[in-house]
Amino acid sequence: MTTKYAALLRGINVSGHKRVPMPELRTVLGELGHTDIATHLQSGNAVFRTADQDEDALATALEEAIEERFGFPVGCVVRGHTYLAAVAEACPYPAAELEGKQLHVTYFDRAVDAGRFAALDAQAYRPEAFELGDRCLYLYAPDGLGRSKLAEALARPRLTEGRTATTRNWNTVAKLVEMTRV
Structure with missing residues (x-):
């Protein structure tokens, strides 16, 4: 199989x-x-x-x-x-209501300890927001990733150190779910 x-x-x-x-x-x-x-x-x-x-x-x-x-x-x-379908399904943000450039998923090679992100003052970046998922991180960036101050903060080495992390916008997330469908 x-x-x-x-x-x-x-x-x-x-x-x-x-x-x-x-x-x-x-x-x-x-x-x-x-x-x-x-x-x-x-x-x-x-x-x-x-x-x-x-x-x-x-x-x-x-x-x-x-x-x-x-x-x-x-x-x-x-x-x-x-896994890809479960990540899409578990999205804590209203993906159907957002543009693909506003919502991103960072996939990690293994689980990330939420404690790594505890010192990050998420309130300071509002309306941008993030949530951790199963070996992933969801990022809502209403003005897109290129203008996101939160994305910049989340990319700091101390948060992702020792892990492979790669980010995709929601359009790509959805396309990969479709492309991997059996």
């Missing part, structure tokens, strides 16, 4: 840095033995099918293959449809 997964690559193809062309990413995934491969946008979203059920091992293998192929490290989070 095979499962369809999404691979979420962190920080590629941003302002010409860490360039990973999507056709080459699809080739790398194929060389790893995966099938039914597709990419979405240029920002490091790939979907594939495999019999392997270990998301962490899949992410590690992809990270190693990317570094070998392109010569630089890229953090990667791999998640299956069930």
Whole structure:
């Protein structure tokens, strides 16, 4: 039995840095033995099918293959449809009422201790807001991510240290749920 997964690559193809062309990413995934491969946008979203059920091992293998192929490290989070759909369903904000640029999900490679965020004065960033979920963080940024002071604060290394974290807007979150549907 095979499962369809999404691979979420962190920080590629941003302002010409860490360039990973999507056709080459699809080739790398194929060389790893995966099938039914597709990419979405240029920002490091790939979907594939495999019999392997270990998301962490899949992410590690992809990270190693990317570094070998392109010569630089890229953090990667791999998640299956069930998880991606559950994250979308658990969104604490009214996603259907918001523009995709206003709502984001940061996916983490493992659980994040809420204590890391305790010192952050969330009230100071209103109307922006965030909530932690299952290995993810939901961010409501009404003016978009590029103008978000809260997003900037949440990206501080002390909050995400030792973890791979990668953020997607709600349009991409919804598209990945659709693309991983069996």
